[in-house]
Amino acid sequence: MRFFLLLILFFASLAADVPYQVHFVGNGSKKIEEMLDSVSQLKLLQDHPPATVNALKRRAEADIPNLKMALQMEAYYRPEITIEIDSDAAPAIVYVRIETGRKYRLGSYTVTPDCGVPFEELGLEIGRSAYPGKILDAEWYLLQSLAFKGYPLARVVEREVIADVEQEVVNVTITVDEGPQVFFGPTSVSGLCGVYESVIANKIAWNEGCLYSPRLVSCTQSALEDTGLFAAVTITSDDVVDEEGRLTMHIEVTEAKHRTIGLGASYTTQLGPGVFAEWETRNLTGRGEKLSLRSEIWGLKQRGAVLFKQPDFYVRCQDLLWIAEIEHEKTDAFTEFFFSLSALLERQVHDWLRISYGGQFKELDSTRSNNNGTFTLLKAPVAFRFNNANNLLDPTWGGSLYVKLTPTLSVKGEPSFIYYIQQAIGTYYQTLTRDERWILALKVNLGSIFGAEDRTIPPPERFYAGNENTLRGYHYLTVSPLDAENKPIGGRSLMVYSAELRSRIGECLGWAVFYEVGNVYSTVLPQFDYKQLNSIGFGLRYHTAVGPLRADIGVPLNRRPGIDKQFELYFSIGQAF
Numbered sequence: 284m285r286f287f288l289l290l291i292l293f294f295a296s297l298a299a300d301v302p303y304q305v306h307f308v309g310n311g312s313k314k315i316e317e318m319l320d321s322v323s324q325l326k327l328l329q330d331h332p333p334a335t336v337n338a339l340k341r342r343a344e345a346d347i348p349n350l351k352m353a354l355q356m357e358a359y360y361r362p363e364i365t366i367e368i369d370s371d372a373a374p375a376i377v378y379v380r381i382e383t384g385r386k387y388r389l390g391s392y393t394v395t396p397d398c399g400v401p402f403e404e405l406g407l408e409i410g411r412s413a414y415p416g417k418i419l420d421a422e423w424y425l426l427q428s429l430a431f432k433g434y435p436l437a438r439v440v441e442r443e444v445i446a447d448v449e450q451e452v453v454n455v456t457i458t459v460d461e462g463p464q465v466f467f468g469p470t471s472v473s474g475l476c477g478v479y480e481s482v483i484a485n486k487i488a489w490n491e492g493c494l495y496s497p498r499l500v501s502c503t504q505s506a507l508e509d510t511g512l513f514a515a516v517t518i519t520s521d522d523v524v525d526e527e528g529r530l531t532m533h534i535e536v537t538e539a540k541h542r543t544i545g546l547g548a549s550y551t552t553q554l555g556p557g558v559f560a561e562w563e564t565r566n567l568t569g570r571g572e573k574l575s576l577r578s579e580i581w582g583l584k585q586r587g588a589v590l591f592k593q594p595d596f597y598v599r600c601q602d603l604l605w606i607a608e609i610e611h612e613k614t615d616a617f618t619e620f621f622f623s624l625s626a627l628l629e630r631q632v633h634d635w636l637r638i639s640y641g642g643q644f645k646e647l648d649s650t651r652s653n654n655n656g657t658f659t660l661l662k663a664p665v666a667f668r669f670n671n672a673n674n675l676l677d678p679t680w681g682g683s684l685y686v687k688l689t690p691t692l693s694v695k696g697e698p699s700f701i702y703y704i705q706q707a708i709g710t711y712y713q714t715l716t717r718d719e720r721w722i723l724a725l726k727v728n729l730g731s732i733f734g735a736e737d738r739t740i741p742p743p744e745r746f747y748a749g750n751e752n753t754l755r756g757y758h759y760l761t762v763s764p765l766d767a768e769n770k771p772i773g774g775r776s777l778m779v780y781s782a783e784l785r786s787r788i789g790e791c792l793g794w795a796v797f798y799e800v801g802n803v804y805s806t807v808l809p810q811f812d813y814k815q816l817n818s819i820g821f822g823l824r825y826h827t828a829v830g831p832l833r834a835d836i837g838v839p840l841n842r843r844p845g846i847d848k849q850f851e852l853y854f855s856i857g858q859a860f
Contacts, residue, residue, distance in 0.1 A: 300332040300333065300334060301332050301333055301334065301335060301336055301338070301339050301370075301374075301375055302332045302374035302375065303325075303329065303332060303339055303368075303374050303375040303376065303377050304329075304374055304375070304376050304377065305323065305325045305326055305329065305377045305379060306376060306377070306378050306379065307319055307320075307379050307381060308378055308379065308380045308381065309379075309380055309381030309382055309383065310381070310382060310383055315354070315357065315381075315383065318353060318357065319350055319353060319354075319379075319381075322349060322350070322353045323346055323349070323350060323379075324342070324345065324346045324349060325342060325343055325346050325377060325379070328342065332374075336368065336370045336375070339368060339370075339375065339377070340366070340368055343366045343368065343377050343379070344366060346379075347364050347366070350362075350364055350379070350381075351364060354381075354383060355415065356414065356415055356416060357386070357414070358386040358387050358388075358412040358413050358414050358415075359383040359384055359385075359386060359387075360384075360387045360413075360446045360453065361384050361446075361448065362381060362382065362383050362384055363381070363382040363384070364379065364380070364381050364382075365379075365380045366378070366379060366380075367380065385451055386412045386413075387412070387413050387446060387451050387452060387453050388410050388411060388412060388413055388451065388452050388453070389407060389408070389409055389410065389411055389412070389413040389418075389452065389453055389455070390409070390413075390447060390450065390452030390453060390454045391409065391452075391454045391455065392405070392407055392409070392418075392421065392454075392455045392457075393454075393455070393456045393457070394425065394457050394459060395456065395457070395458050395459070396459070396461075398425070398428075398429060398437075398459055398461060399432075400425055400428040400429065400432075404424055404428055405421040405424045405425060406420055406421055406424055407421050413452070413453035413455075418444065418453075418455055422439050422442070422457065425439075425457070425459065426438070426439070427497070429459075429461060430495070430496075430497050431496060431497060431498065432464075433464045433465055433466070433494040433495050433496070434461045434462055434463075434464060434465065435462075435465055435495050435497070435520070435530070436462035436463065436465060436522070436523075436524070437459060437460065437461045437462050438459070438460050438462070439457055439458070439459055439460075440458050440459065440460050441456075441457070441458035442455070442456075442457055442458075443455070443456040443457075443458075463524055463528055464494070464528060465494075465495040465524055465528060465529070465530045466492055466493060466494055466495060466527070466528050466529045466530070467489045467490065467491055467492065467493055467494075467495055467499075467529065467530065467532060468491060468524075468525060468527075468529030468530050468531045468532065469491060469529075469531055469532070470487060470491070470531075470532040470533070470534060471531070471532070471533050471534070472534045472535075472536070473533070473534070473535050473536070474535050474536040474537055474538065475536065475538070476538050477538060477541065477566060477569060478512055478536075478538060478566055478569060478570075478571065479569045479570055481570065482510070482512070482569075482570060482571040482594075483507065483534060483536070485594070485595040485599055486503060486506040486507050486510070486595070486599070487503050487534075488500075488502040488503045488506065488599075489503070489532075491529075492529070495530060500518055500532075502634070503518060503534075504516055504518055505634075506600075507534075507536065510565065510571055510594070511539065511565045511573075512538060512539060512541065512565055512566055512571055513536045513537060513538055513539055514537045514538065514539040515536065515537040516534070516535075516536050516537075517534070517535045517536075518532065518533070518534050518535075519532075519533045519535070520532050520533065521533075541564055541565050541566040542562075542563065542564045542565075543561075543562070543563045543564075543565075544561070544562050545559075545560065545561040545562075546558075546559070546560050547559050547560075549854050549855060550852075550854050551751065551851070551852060551853050551854060552848070552850075552851050552852045552853075553750065553751075553758070553759035553851060553853075554581040554582065554583055554584055554759065555581060555582040555583070556581070556582070557579060557580060557581035557582075557584075558579075558580050559577065559578065559579040559580070560577070560578050561575065561576065561577040561578070562575065562576050562577075563575035563576070570594075571594045571595075572591065572592065572593055572594065573590070573591070573592040573594075574589075574590070574591050574592075575588075575589070575590045576588070576589050577590075583612065583613045583614070584610070584611070584612040584613070585610070585611045585612075586608070586609070586610040586611075586612075587608070587609050587610075588606065588607065588608045588609075589606070589607045589608075590604065590605070590606050591604070591605040591606075592604050592605075596628065600630060600631040600632075601628060601629070601630045601631075602628070602629045602630075603626070603627075603628060603629075604625070604626070604627040604628075604629055604639075604641075605624075605625070605626055606623075606624070606625040606626075606627070607622075607623070607624050607625075608621075608622070608623045608625075609621070609622045609623075612743075613651075614747075614759065614760045614761075614771075615758070615759075615760065615761050615770060615771055615846075616652060616742060616747060616760060616761070616763065616770065616771040616772065616773060617649050617650070617651055617652035617742040617743055617773075618649070618650045618651045618652075619647060619648065619649050619650075619742075619743040620647075620648045621645055621646060621647040621648065621743070622645070622646050623643055623644060623645040623646070624643070624644050625641060625642070625643040625644075625664075626641050626642055626643075627639050627640065627641035627664070628640055628641055635669055635670055635671045636667070636668070636669050637667075637668045637670075638665075638666065638667050638668075639664070639665070639666045639668075640663075640664065640665045640666070641663070641664065642661070642662065642663055643660075643661070643662040643663075643664060644659075644660075644661060644662075645658075645659075645660040645661075645662060646658075646659055646660075647659075647660060647741055647743060647744075649741050649742050649743055652742035652743075652772075653738065653742065653766065653772050654738050654739070654740075654741065654742055656696075656741075657695065658693050658695060658741045659693065659694050659695035660691050660692065660693055660694075660741075660744075661691070661692045661694060662689050662690065662691045662692075663689070663690050664687060664688070664689040665687070665688050665689075666685070666686065666687040666688075667684075667685070667686045667687075668683070668684075668685050668686075669683060669684040669685075670682075670683040670684075671683070672710070672712060675830075675857075676829070676830030676831065676856065676857035676858065677826070677830055677831050677857070677858055678710075678712045678722075678724075678858070679712060679714050679719045679722050680712050680713065680714045680719075681712055682709070682710055682711040682712060683708075683709070683710045684707070684708070684709045684710075685706075685707070685708045685709075686705075686706070686707045687704075687705070687706050687707075688703065688704070688705050689703070689704040689705075690703050691703070691704060691744070693735075693739075693741075700734070700735040700736075700739050701734050701735060702732055702733065702734030702735040702739075702740055702744075703732065703733055703734050704730070704731075704732050704744065705730065705731045705732070705733075706728075706729070706730040706731075706777075707727075707728075707729045707730075708726070708727070708728050708729075709726065709727045710724065710725065710726045710860050711724070711725045711726075712724050712725075713725075719787075720786060720787040721784070721785070721786050721787075722784075722785040722786075723782070723783075723784055723785075724781075724782070724783040724784075724785060724858070724860065725780075725781070725782055725783075726780070726781040726782075726783075726860045727778075727779070727780050727781075728753055728777060728778070728779040728780075728781075728801070729776075729777065729778055729809070730746050730776060730777035730778075731775065731776045731777075731807055731808060731809075732744075732745065732746070732775045732776070732807065733775070733807045737775065737805065740773075740775075742772065742773050744773075745763070745772075745773025745774055745775065746763065746773060746774045746775065746776065746777040746803045747760040747761070747762060747763045747771060747773055747774070747803060748760070748762035748763070748777060748779055748801065748802070748803050749761050749762040751835070751853040751855060751859065752859055752860060753779050753781075753799075753801075754779055754799050754801060754816060754818055755797070755799060755818055755820055755835060755837030755851065755853065755859070756799075756818035756819070756820060756837030756838050756839040756840075756847075756850060756851050757816065757818060757837075757839050757843075757846075757847055757851070758846050758847045758848065758851070759851075761843075761846050761847070762802065762803050762816060763803040764803065764804070764805040769843075769845060769846060773803075774803035774804050774805055775804065775805060775806060775807050776803070776804045776806055776807055776808055776809045777801070777802075777803045777804070777809070778801050778802065778804070778809035779799060779800070779801030779802075780799065780800050780801055781797065781798070781799045781859075781860065782797065782798050782799075783795050783796070783797040783798075783858075783859065783860075784796050784797075785824070785858070787824075787826070790826070791825055791826050791827075792823070792824070792825060792826070793823070793824035793825075793826060793831065794821070794822065794823055794824065795821070795822045795823075795824065795835075795858075796819070796820070796821050796822075797819065797820050797821075797822070797835075797837075797859070798817070798818070798819050799817070799818045799819075799837075800815050800816070800817045800818075801815060801816065802814065802815050802816050814841075816839070816840075816841045817839075817840040817841055818837050818838060818839050818840055819837075819838055819840060820835055820836055820837035820838055820850075821835070821836055822834060822835035822836065822853075822859075824858075829856070830856050830857045831856070831857065831858060832854075832855075832856060833853070833854065833855050833856065833857065833858065833859065834852070834853070834854050835852070835853040835859065836850050836851070836852055836853075837850060837851045837853065838850045
């Protein structure tokens with residue numbers, strides 16, 4: 284019996300695991316140690332210890348090539364790695380001793396045959412650390428440059444990388460097969476169900492027979508995606524050209540649902556509770572026409588709008604917009620009711636620039652103001668919009684500039700009069716951290732009305748501030764010149780500056796603090812020496828797939844007795860600007 288007990292204990296000791304710790308020792312930096320931690324199999328399998336010390340030794344030695352490769356990716360091309368195991372310690376300690384050596388520099392980079400691509404376009408610098416990742420990236424930049432020159436079939440056929448041990452440099456020679464210069468050939472389209480092929484044809488940026496360019500392919504991809512008609516767009520080409528050097532292109536699409544219905548509710552301390560409803564179809568007759576209907580109902584404001592958009596009107600990237608609007612609103616300054624009908628041409632001039640121009644008829648009735656009456660207005664708005672911000676509802680970098688001039692002629696009554704409304708809104712977004720969790724957002728809002736005398740301009744057409752986007756914290760549309768009874772009468776110019784610091788917490792939550800300063804003036808141009816109104820505030824953000832849900836509280840620092848409250852609350856979708 285005693286013999287069998289000893290035998291069981293013997294085999295149990297053989298089956299015992301050997302727990303261990305890993306210590307990296309050497310001349311590497313903290314960054315190098317963290318990098319080795321992330322790739323080491325010793326570290327990765329530490330929670331699954333081997334059965335014997337010999338097995339631990341084999342595991343450690345098998346990790347050496349992996350660690351060397353990781354160091355070579357950091358331009359340490361000749362590292363020395365040795366393993367020592369202190370098996371008497373509990374747990375055992377594996378010492379990984381590392382001599383990284385010096386970083387190798389890039390000695391030369393040669394492309395043969397010479398393709399005419401400037402070395403500066405490859406993202407490399409002679410004499411700087413020769414990171415293998417950057418050397419591989421340079422090949423991608425090289426092939427991209429050749430594609431932009433009309434050689435999309437170019438390929439790297441040989442890569443020679445020689446490490447000079449004595450000079451501690453890396454010399455690279457790339458052999459490239461440019462292939463033939465390629466021109467766009469015929470285009471095939473597949474995947475269409477309810478959309479006419481002419482919609483695709485109108486969005487294609489290239490002409491058959493013109494020199495191949497990836498930029499034109501990218502522009503076509505973006506144009507098709509922006510229609511909202513397709514859930515997926517894939518543009519490919521054949522691998523070979525025809526006898527004329529043309530490349531057949533293929534556009535494959537998956538159609539999205541073309542109709543949208545939306546219902547929602549919101550609340551502000553200025554307008555109270557509100558509801559909205561909208562319906563939209565993006566493919567009314569199969570040609571990509573958009574028809575949308577939207578209504579908003581608040582206690583003090585009701586609005587309805589119908590929009591019809593005919594895409595690619597006569598020329599590519601030019602849309603014809605028909606807009607009908609009706610609105611009733613009651614403010615401290617006026618009560619207005621208007622109906623308007625607009626016809627606008629909107630043209631995409633550049634990826635970042637759009638212009639629009641057209642005509643508008645507006646029948647406006649103004650009461651409870653210092654110029655009551657019914658006005659028949661003819662307008663000719665012209666607008667320029669530059670926008671390179673990376674996101675419409677939640678931008679983290681880039682900026683925008685919106686400039687609009689609206690000549691307006693009042694034709695009802697005698698005499699008729701004309702005035703010009705000008706407005707410019709600029710925004711700028713700066714990422715403060717690499718993970719884009721801290722964002723500085725800046726905005727300037729300028730406006731001016733010149734032409735007719737002050738009292739003749741309809742009060743609803745004048746400038747006011749104090750809302751969810753301009754001078755938050757002040758009572759709704761009351762920031763303007765005041766009459767003897769402290770009633771806002773509207774101004775001829777506006778100047779407001781806004782700064783907002785935004786931060787994101789985790790995946791969904793965020794917060795923001797903001798400061799705004801400015802005013803509305805009775806003069807045609809803003810008065811810098813006039814008293815400015817200031818406000819501060821704090822907000823919470825809940826980020827969703829469609830944009831952040833926003834809740835802000837604005838506090839007026841120059842509170843006007845009898846006009847402004849202690850604070851104002853705002854709820855909406857998207858950032859304030």
